[in-house]
Amino acid sequence: MKTKVLIDLTPHMDDLVALLKDCVASGASVGFLPPVESQTAHKYWQEVATTLTAKPSTRLLIAAFEGEQLVGCVQLSLASKSNAKHRAEVEKLMVHTQHRGNGISKALLSHLEEEALVAGRRLLILDTRVGDIASELYKRMNYTEAGYIPDFALSATGELDGTTFFYKMLS
Secondary structure, three states: OEEEEEOOOHHHHHHHHHHHHHHHHOOOOOOOOOOOOHHHHHHHHHHHHHHHOOOOOOEEEEEEEEOOEEEEEEEEEEOOOOOOOOEEEEEEEEEOHHHOOOOHHHHHHHHHHHHHHHOOOOEEEEEEEOOOOHHHHHHHOOOEEEEEEEEEEEOOOOOEEEEEEEEEEOO
């Protein structure tokens, strides 16, 4: 397995669409409700692709590959306000269900943290649904739980789920 920063998503669009659909279908809270239509997923990734090539770029996408197949990704959203250029947000950490349990999430986060430092970002923030397994990963990766907000996002069951906020100071 290898990770790398992607700028051109075009060659990976089919894998990215499949990844988003798979993660949402398996219950991931990443801004979509199941089922995600292929057209909706494709449009989302096209919008992300536009932000990756914007000048100045405010987003990085790090992808994980098994051979030539993209099996996971995470995004780093760089704060652009003049008083916030020291921080970034970790967004949409996703690993295909067939490839979970192999350290891919940890590798993606480690690579993301390296890229954040290169970009001059010392503070990372993120949120995840209360009770998600991702919370344990973030704790193992030395992210600090900062609190939660109830009724933050609609779930596939129609319930409103809370979200837990985490942060990490990089050095």
